[in-house]
Amino acid sequence: MTLELGKVSFVTATKTKEYLDYLEKGKLAGTKCKSCGALHFPPRADCDQCMSSDVEWMDMESKGKIVTYTTIHVGPTGFEDVVPYTICMVELEGGGRLLGWLDEAKEEDISVGQDVSVVLKELEGDRVIYAIRL
Amino acid sequence: MKVGIVGIGHGKFGRRDDATVQELAFEPFKEALDDSGLSKEDIGATVIGSSPEYHKQRSLPGVVAEYLGMNPQMTYLTEAACASSSAALHNAVAYIKAGIYDIMAVVGAQKMTELTTPEILALMGRVGDVQWESVFGTTFPGYYAMYARRHMHDFGTTEEQMAKVAVKNHAHGLHNPNAMFQKEITLEKALGSRPVASPLKLYDCCGNADGAACVIVAEESKAKSISDTPIWLKGMGAASASMSVLRRKELNSIPSAVEASKQAYEQAKVEPKDLHLAEVHDCFTIAEIIAYEDIGLAKKGEGSKLIDEGQTYRDGKMPVNVDGGLKAKGHPVGATGASMTVEAVKQLRGEAGKRQVDGAELVLTHNVGGIGQYCFVNIYSR
Ligand SMILES: [Zn+2]
Numbered sequence: 001m002t003l004e005l006g007k008v009s010f011v012t013a014t015k016t017k018e019y020l021d022y023l024e025k026g027k028l029a030g031t032k033c034k035s036c037g038a039l040h041f042p043p044r045a046d047c048d049q050c051m052s053s054d055v056e057w058m059d060m061e062s063k064g065k066i067v068t069y070t071t072i073h074v075g076p077t078g079f080e081d082v083v084p085y086t087i088c089m090v091e092l093e094g095g096g097r098l099l100g101w102l103d104e105a106k107e108e109d110i111s112v113g114q115d116v117s118v119v120l121k122e123l124e125g126d127r128v129i130y131a132i133r134l
Numbered sequence: 135m136k137v138g139i140v141g142i143g144h145g146k147f148g149r150r151d152d153a154t155v156q157e158l159a160f161e162p163f164k165e166a167l168d169d170s171g172l173s174k175e176d177i178g179a180t181v182i183g184s185s186p187e188y189h190k191q192r193s194l195p196g197v198v199a200e201y202l203g204m205n206p207q208m209t210y211l212t213e214a215a216c217a218s219s220s221a222a223l224h225n226a227v228a229y230i231k232a233g234i235y236d237i238m239a240v241v242g243a244q245k246m247t248e249l250t251t252p253e254i255l256a257l258m259g260r261v262g263d264v265q266w267e268s269v270f271g272t273t274f275p276g277y278y279a280m281y282a283r284r285h286m287h288d289f290g291t292t293e294e295q296m297a298k299v300a301v302k303n304h305a306h307g308l309h310n311p312n313a314m315f316q317k318e319i320t321l322e323k324a325l326g327s328r329p330v331a332s333p334l335k336l337y338d339c340c341g342n343a344d345g346a347a348c349v350i351v352a353e354e355s356k357a358k359s360i361s362d363t364p365i366w367l368k369g370m371g372a373a374s375a376s377m378s379v380l381r382r383k384e385l386n387s388i389p390s391a392v393e394a395s396k397q398a399y400e401q402a403k404v405e406p407k408d409l410h411l412a413e414v415h416d417c418f419t420i421a422e423i424i425a426y427e428d429i430g431l432a433k434k435g436e437g438s439k440l441i442d443e444g445q446t447y448r449d450g451k452m453p454v455n456v457d458g459g460l461k462a463k464g465h466p467v468g469a470t471g472a473s474m475t476v477e478a479v480k481q482l483r484g485e486a487g488k489r490q491v492d493g494a495e496l497v498l499t500h501n502v503g504g505i506g507q508y509c510f511v512n513i514y515s516r
Contacts, residue, residue: 006269007271008268008271010264010265010269068287069283070332071332073328073332075255076255076260077258078259087271087276087280097381098380099266112283112284112287113287
């Protein structure tokens with residue numbers, strides 16, 4: 001059983017499916033273009049800088065800084081039972097950005113630019129989310 | 135060759151339980167024909183701007199063109215989320231400039247209330263990049279909220295300044311009979327409204343609405359013979375930006391809006407200070423403040439000053455959204471771009487009644503699709 005990313009997922013067929021194997025090992029992985037060296041996170045199978053499709057997986061940092069955040073009070077389908085939840089955008093050390101959920105802290109405790117770490121946290125139903133912790 | 139606007143029509147925006155989407159489209163199409171003095175046989179083709187996922191009816195142009203009596207002429211849909219009918223106008227102008235058609239009709243039409251609340255909530259959950267973002271429960275207000283938070287951090291913009299945009303646009307909407315809301319609101323009411331996606335509250339958000347608007351465009355010599363007061367499209371900028379907000383360098387500016395307005399100013403050979411009115415895409419109050427900066431009405435980071443000083447009221451130095459904006463007018467996504475163009479034309483003709491901006495000779499419209507994935511900026515003159 002492979003983990004799926006997020007509370008609800010919409011896409012299963014992708015050339016970057018291997019990403020989920022890394023998640024299962026507790027790792028965040030991006031792709032690096034072997035042709036031009038561009039780092040892609042979220043990972044891409046194809047490089048939009050040089051148009052090469054020759055990419056390799058590489059580990060990403062799990063520490064970063066908050067770029068911005070919001071607390072969602074009106075949630076979409078599948079998220080009704082978890083509102084309110086705080087989404088943080090995090091810029092990882094060494095590059096790459098992700099959205100995740102603030103964990104074990106309140107919106108009042110965070111600010112733009114704050115140092116945080118990204119922890120992979122399992123949810124029911126073989127799902128994993130990025131938990132953003134101070 | 136210039137392209138002129140020779141006919142306009144605008145339906146009532148709001149909850150339209152009385153009409154199908156094609157019936158909504160008929161209202162402004164008929165009005166635009168009457169306005170231009172043309173008959174439907176004079177129209178070479180139609181382009182329909184709409185966001186199709188809101189409709190039960192699939193393939194909207196089929197049913198709209200049939201209902202307008204516009205078969206067998208060419209018709210199709212343009213989709214650019216909230217900027218779909220600006221995309222349609224862009225298309226129509228390109229056909230005219232290419233000499234393929236002399237006269238075309240652009241119809242923006244949207245019915246947003248035929249979906250049930252669960253259906254709307256399901257759609258709302260797929261507004262961003264569904265692979266990497268929607269999986270965390272992002273929403274349309276949530277994205278603009280992330281922009282708002284960052285703008286507040288970078289430039290000191292406040293929730294009160296955002297609320298002032300809502301107060302202004304509601305005050306303007308009072309004089310627009312086609313607006314969904316014709317009711318003033320107080321700053322206290324806006325600031326005290328319930329949170330939707332912090333820091334955005336209910337009164338920071340525009341309302342989902344049904345509605346339609348129509349614009350008839352014609353090649354220069356035809357435009358002059360059809361109309362005594364053709365309104366000219368002097369500049370038409372169009373640009374795009376990444377679907378994923380993770381790939382945006384800055385989260386305090388909409389890059390497609392900066393690019394599209396640069397193109398429009400260059401084509402029109404004018405500067406922001408030459409404008410008499412701007413109709414901008416205030417889907418959320420923060421979006422209007424960012425728009426001030428992106429289209430050059432204010433320096434980057436100083437957009438909130440304009441609203442603090444009241445400069446963007448109708449009688450201010452630089453009126454913005456005198457028809458109530460998306461905030462008070464309502465936002466039937468596919469109709470909004472055409473609606474902005476209709477207001478620009480009314481103002482330039484001096485036919486805007488109580489909301490007329492004195493001496494309006496140069497008007498800009500700024501129509502953003504999604505969270506800036508698409509942007510169309512047009513400049514119009516008499
Ligand atoms: Zn490359």
